Amino acid sequence: MTESVKIAVLGGGSFGTAIANIAAENGHQVFQWMRSQETVDEILVTRQNQRYMPDYHLNENLIPTTDLKLAVENAEVVFVSIPSKSFRSVVTQIRPYTNDSQFFVSTTKGIEVESFKLMSQIIQEELVTDQVGVLSGPNLAKEIAKRHLTASVIASSNDEKCQLVQKLLSNDYFRVYASHDNYGVELGGALKNIYAIISGLAAALGLGENTKSMLITRSLAEMSRFAVQLGANPMTFLGLSGVGDLIVTCMSPLSRNYRVGFAIGKGKNLEQAVDELGEVAEGINTLKIVYDKAEEMGVYMPLVSGLYQVLYKGETVKDVARSLMLGAHKQDVEFAVKDGDE
Ligand SMILES: NC(=O)C1=CN([C@@H]2O[C@H](COP(=O)(O)OP(=O)(O)OC[C@H]3O[C@@H](n4cnc5c(N)ncnc54)[C@H](O)[C@@H]3O)[C@@H](O)[C@H]2O)C=CC1
Ligand SMILES: O=C(CO)COP(=O)(O)O
Numbered sequence: 001m002t003e004s005v006k007i008a009v010l011g012g013g014s015f016g017t018a019i020a021n022i023a024a025e026n027g028h029q030v031f032q033w034m035r036s037q038e039t040v041d042e043i044l045v046t047r048q049n050q051r052y053m054p055d056y057h058l059n060e061n062l063i064p065t066t067d068l069k070l071a072v073e074n075a076e077v078v079f080v081s082i083p084s085k086s087f088r089s090v091v092t093q094i095r096p097y098t099n100d101s102q103f104f105v106s107t108t109k110g111i112e113v114e115s116f117k118l119m120s121q122i123i124q125e126e127l128v129t130d131q132v133g134v135l136s137g138p139n140l141a142k143e144i145a146k147r148h149l150t151a152s153v154i155a156s157s158n159d160e161k162c163q164l165v166q167k168l169l170s171n172d173y174f175r176v177y178a179s180h181d182n183y184g185v186e187l188g189g190a191l192k193n194i195y196a197i198i199s200g201l202a203a204a205l206g207l208g209e210n211t212k213s214m215l216i217t218r219s220l221a222e223m224s225r226f227a228v229q230l231g232a233n234p235m236t237f238l239g240l241s242g243v244g245d246l247i248v249t250c251m252s253p254l255s256r257n258y259r260v261g262f263a264i265g266k267g268k269n270l271e272q273a274v275d276e277l278g279e280v281a282e283g284i285n286t287l288k289i290v291y292d293k294a295e296e297m298g299v300y301m302p303l304v305s306g307l308y309q310v311l312y313k314g315e316t317v318k319d320v321a322r323s324l325m326l327g328a329h330k331q332d333v334e335f336a337v338k339d340g341d342e
Contacts, residue, residue, distance in 0.1 A: 024062035027061065030061055033066070088112065103133060106123060137245055188242040189245055204261070222303050226293075257283040
């Protein structure tokens with residue numbers, strides 16, 4: 001029997017709940033911190049979090065709490081599943097309860113608006129630690145709840161901590177691969193949300209399978225091009241946290257970003273689409289941030305730019321699609337492995 005480890009999961013939403021429950025089912029003592037006392041009480045009584053993960057039984061080893069100190073103090077691993085907008089403020093609050101041997105893992109797929117920082121960079125900054133990892137991949141929380149076979153990636157420069165996370169979370173339906181490329185893994189997870197909105201839009205407009213395939217493939221080209229300009233390794237985008245996550249999020253109506261795009265394609269405005277969702281769709285903020293950054297750096301991102309025109313400049317999808325199709329001809333694959341490269 002594996003030794004029980006104290007774990008903290010910060011965030012009472014869908015993904016925090018999925019991760020917390022996997023570790024709890026593996027026999028670990030998991031404190032899931034959330035701000036709603038009502039949800040804590042609900043879980044204690046019913047073993048369910050109906051709002052975010054309806055009909056998903058939560059293991060007895062999962063201890064819901066609104067007490068940050070209780071959750072974080074002496075936890076070996078702290079997973080942070082808080083939307084990017086509030087991520088820094090929550091990480092700042094845990095500072096008094098942390099110690100040097102703890103490992104912090106971000107599961108949040110977003111970028112900070114003011115600083116263009118990724119979430120693991122915020123952890124490093126606020127907690128002054130390099131014991132940081134990123135968990136990312138094609139991981140729809142609601143499919144994890146149904147125990148669909150799923151794979152994820154833990155990225156960190158610390159092999160031992162990667163192995164620890166692999167051990168804490170692996171079971172017969174959840175498999176965790178390791179990577180050393182924190183930045184590439186984390187950036188892929190944030191960028192793909194933009195393209196999921198576009199795919200949702202395309203689906204709502206009844207566009208064909210050729211179109212959907214073109215969109216996903218050109219999305220990968222575009223996000224890799226942007227990432228390379230930021231110094232990331234494009235090869236990481238060929239893994240689970242890149243193309244894997246792009247595919248699932250662009251194809252599944254379970255994706256909140258896809259759903260926002262779908263609602264807009266059906267005639268809702270952005271505000272209505274987001275309100276109706278009632279959960280976080282990180283791609284909306286990421287779109288603005290990436291659009292500005294691409295403009296600043298001079299990176300060609302026609303899909304980002306097209307979606308920006310539709311959402312914020314009142315352009316029609318038809319006009320944007322037309323100008324995309326009539327744009328200058330470009331290379332298909334932009335990055336090739338050169339002789340001598342690994
Ligand atoms: N749901 C999914 O399938 C997956 C989500 N993610 C990522 O995980 C992150 C979290 O997403 P979800 O759990 O799905 O979101 P969610 O929308 O289901 O839940 C967000 C949770 O964060 C809490 N929260 C928001 N602001 C807070 C604050 N200031 N203090 C304390 N709690 C606060 C909310 O109360 C809620 O419990 C996102 O960045 C998302 O991209 C990653 C993989 C899969
Ligand atoms: O990241 C996800 C799946 O890997 C979830 O995507 P959404 O945030 O669009 O639901």
